[in-house]
Amino acid sequence: MGDQHVVTLANDSKGNPDEPLPALRWEEPPEGPVLVLLDQTRLPGEEVELVCTDVPALVEAIRGLAVRGAPLLGIAGAYGVALAAVRGYDVDEAAESLAHARPTAVNLAYGVRRALAAYRAALAGSAGGDPERAASAALAEARSLHAEDKEASAAMARHGLQLLAELLPGGGYQILTHCNTGALVSGGEGTAFAVALAAHRQGQLRRLWVDETRPLLQGARLTAYEAARSGMAYTLLTDNAAGSLFAAGNVHAVIIGADRIAADGSVANKVGSYPLAVLARYHNVPFIVVAPTTTVDQGTADGSSIEIEQRPGHEVTESTGNPVAPLGTQAYNPAFDITPAALITAIVTENGVVSPVTPDALAALCPSRAPGHDQVMG
Template sequence: PIERSQDGTLRLLDQRALPHQERWIEVRTAEEAVAAIRALAVRGAPAIGIAAAYTIALIAEREGVEQARSAAHALASARPTAVNLGWACRRMLARLEACAGDGQDVASALASEADAIAHEQHAADRAIATAGAELVPPGGRLLTICNTGALATGAEGTALAVALEAHRRGRLAEVLVLETRPLLQGARLTTWELARAGVPHRLLCDSAAATACARGLVDCVFVGADRIARNGDVANKIGTYMLAVLARHHGIPFYVAAPLSTFDPATPDGRSIPIEERAPAEVSEFAGQAIAPARTKVWNPAFDITPAALVSAIVCERGVLRPPLATAIARVAGSAERSRRAGGAA
């Protein structure tokens, strides 16, 4: 869903129009990219990182190094919660400064760096799907929220890639898809991806997750992440923490699937993660039509924090991280950081 076109612009599949319409939008400027990210035309923690990286490369080619530098800063703060966005922008900036100092061709170096980020995401998604599928019991029913498929990462996906891989191995009975209010990424995007892949699934309201657990319809919960703190606390789509509490209450394993670019070594715990609060109209209106009385006050946090203590395991490209998560994260994040500094793939 993120493509570079021949004329040097960036094309994004507009996720707001799915599943009804496959509409692409073109990005030519940093402002257009920031607007597309803020409006969720492109969404999903890894995907917005990749879109930002390609935008920075594009600006370097079309407008020069100085503009690319300021684009990177503007893009990094387009949305606050997902760390992949800041991570990708910082990585592009580091490459930019290194090349600029060396007198290298910055534009082509940045294009390679953006490609590297996208390719690494592909490899990470594949590794996550492989490791995660082992966690799905034979004949398992998997409950998930939001969209964590190809649309969310630009590659295969994270939690949803696990479901697809488990399906390919014949061990998945069904995916229960939470609709994911307010913007219905589950109802609109995850069902669309599962239908295209031929994976059996049912859609339900977020509030029905509890009774699904109580009735024995759920064998495991898989969710993505927007940021994972050093201690293993997880920021993800609003409703994720509800699932973690429900999973614990019902003795169901709760798994988080995310690439290392979602791990934030600079964030000690969930309290330090900024939670984006989005416009009231996302809740009080639907397709421009008011649902609630005019002037109704709304509280619309887009994410919540799941404490590490409720996470059964985190699945990343280095495998399955088990509690104590702080220790497991320190091990893989440290080695990822070292290999990145050495110029290798993260």
């Protein structure tokens, strides 16, 4: 177990809807550098932060979902490598541990690889292998990734808003979203949520429908929290109530994020996304995925090749520690499901929009990167 402690949230942006939430930040107090995380498991009841002084603490926070969301996991992974380097720990061991903390979100391993590559390059290029210089290089790379993700978030919001205007002229959008895709998962204002937020700021959002997102309620706890902070018109619903909304004609578009996008355009996202895509297709409603190109894994050929994280059964059989099923009940609890490209109207990235979703069109928008979720070391 790593060195992790809790502090109350102290940030100038607290309660200010015009500023992104402080989901993650690097600090350098006198006792040494730390990575500070807004503990998302405590929201919306409490705004408290976890202070991680080593990589085991960060891995624990990632696995426990205190920090989550594909883009932010990439940033956290990069900062984790920098934390190990600056504090003099085994950087290769730290990178390996971080990269495999959660198996589905490709951004995590990507962020780790970037910081590790910068560390190794600086180490090899310095006289006598200067570890201090190498640590600085890893930290600089993590900060660069953080800044890039913020820029990507703003670009996705612009592209997504333009796409909505093309698909649904006239505004007054009623948008259904699933899980949480705002500032809590990003270096900026998010992915799918950022598009809805941009529509809200232009007076074009009539209603944001927020799926609870069972069993861990990321929609109820986190998306509703962000929507309330931003003054958006939103309504919370149970996941299985979505069909009645479609049938009543009250959903104009579904907009979700992604944890990994395969080369063929198949999307792994929070479990419950695939049923929404099926509903959207039946009701002729656009189904839009918003994700940065760092979420596209050209090394994963198709959806069937994506490893799906299986979460503990108690997340389903218990609620806040209280049983909701008979003792000994087995639970099926995949964290994600796969939506095939054929059900996706468009994928919005910082580099533009892919529609229709084809392997060639997707590859054309994505910069060349070393493929493979597991290829961290070597």
